[in-house]
Amino acid sequence: MNDRPDLPPLLKYGNAAVKLLNRLGVPAGPPRILTVRGRISGQPRSTPVSIVTLEGARYVVAGQRMEWVKNVRAAGEGEIQRGRRRESVTFTELPEEQRGPVLRAYWHQHSQGRKVAARIFEAGENAGPDDFAAAAPRCAVFQLATIELDR
Numbered sequence: 001m002n003d004r005p006d007l008p009p010l011l012k013y014g015n016a017a018v019k020l021l022n023r024l025g026v027p028a029g030p031p032r033i034l035t036v037r038g039r040i041s042g043q044p045r046s047t048p049v050s051i052v053t054l055e056g057a058r059y060v061v062a063g064q065r066m067e068w069v070k071n072v073r074a075a076g077e078g079e080i081q082r083g084r085r086r087e088s089v090t091f092t093e094l095p096e097e098q099r100g101p102v103l104r105a106y107w108h109q110h111s112q113g114r115k116v117a118a119r120i121f122e123a124g125e126n127a128g129p130d131d132f133a134a135a136a137p138r139c140a141v142f143q144l145a146t147i148e149l150d151r
Helices: 011-023 068-075 094-107 111-120 131-133
Strands: 032-037 043-051 051-056 057-063 078-083 083-091 139-147
Touching: 032 068, 043 068, 051 094, 057 068, 057 094, 057 111, 068 078, 068 083, 068 139, 094 111, 094 131, 094 139, 111 131
Parallel strands: none
Antiparallel strands: 032 043, 032 078, 051 057, 057 139, 078 083, 083 139
16 A cells, blocks of 8 residues: 555656755755655655744644655654755644644645645545645644854
8 A cells, every 4th residue: 555645647757857956056946845855765865845934933834644744753853955055953843733823824834746746645636725724634733943152
């Protein structure tokens, strides 16, 4: 049985293009590149993510069954990249009861990713902001915090 959500077939090509452009130092739209150590291999794993900003805090959201979510849970920290700018961050997973407002904010802030997110969140094809908020039990929401380096 495949435990991964049903994603659009062209998504992997779009993600690869976004990652390549970012490696070349060219930001490609709003997505950032999240890089985290693989929980099994220990090798860096990267995927495009969209940052949600709510009340001054930053978040990333995804379906519970995404592989990168499992890696973030295991690693607890990673890197966010946009073009040539890199930032080391920690990830704190929000409990289910706190996810709704962030998921609603995702719907408002990332219209370009709504259809794919609705599939991943299992929210329905014509999902609105309240449908995204109701998907909290099927989603992972991580708050980002910059790792301050001693200088």
